[in-house]
Amino acid sequence: MDRQQRLWEWERTAEPYLLLASLLFLTSYAVRVLVPGLSPGWHTFWATVTAVTWGVFIVEYLSRLLLSDDRRRFVRTRWLDLVVTVLPLLRPLRIVDMHERMQRRRDHPRLALEARVMTYAGLTSALLGFAASLAVYHDERADPHTTIRTFGDAVWWAASTLTTTGYGDATPVTTRGRVTAVALMFVGVALVGAVVGSFSSWLLRRFRQDGEG
Structure with missing residues (x-):
């Protein structure tokens, strides 16, 4: 071998x-x-x-x-x-990918390409958002100037960052918290873009099939 x-x-x-x-x-x-x-x-x-x-x-x-x-x-x-x-x-960037490969090797039924991309990107976003919430809450909660005082605040911040909404009511103030935020911004744009793009592709394909039918 x-x-x-x-x-x-x-x-x-x-x-x-x-x-x-x-x-x-x-x-x-x-x-x-x-x-x-x-x-x-x-x-x-x-x-x-x-x-x-x-x-x-x-x-x-x-x-x-x-x-x-x-x-x-x-x-x-x-x-x-x-x-x-x-x-x-x-x-989390690897967890869903490992599970997907294990399912393929066992010949489990596979979803359509768009559904697989949406599922992969959606689950990865959720897990990564949870991990980022933990990291930011851990780094921010002891700072006297923080706006992220509870884990709920951290989850709200992660959701608004992942979706590129950025309300600004909860923002990291520590150096480590801001580094985590920058990383989540870059990854969030890619993951959310993959979900939106795949959903749009699926809609276009369905409308095309309906029109041809």
Whole structure:
């Protein structure tokens, strides 16, 4: 078996475990941010879950890098994998994609192209918005000048940012919060554009079919 084949086999075997690790990472981070007054024991437990799952992402990426027959090309073409390994709160960008590939391999019925794009982009937007809400709430809540005082404020901010509405009533004031906001702005434009574009394409196709019928 050549190196490329071993890489494919490794990726196929690792996908369900990566999906589980991604969900565990997001859950552990959410618990630590949203549950006030965690006991030292539970705080240590969830912090350990966060660290272990992050370690899984790093080990898995390095394993694929070592199995690749052209490592420079691997880093260049799999740049998103590197980004979500270094910044695991961006894992939602990969969670839905991993689930989609697993469904295809099991020969589950597939939706039409437009529906798949809308589903993929919509779920990714929701998960990424949730992760960004957690990150911003974690960074902003202790700042005396913040306008994001509750997790509800953070969710409202994430929704208005993802949809490029930007009411301005809730805005990050810390450096880390603003970096998160900039990242969400760029990703939000792409994801929402994909949903709107796919929906428009679906409508045009249906109207064309109705007109031809």
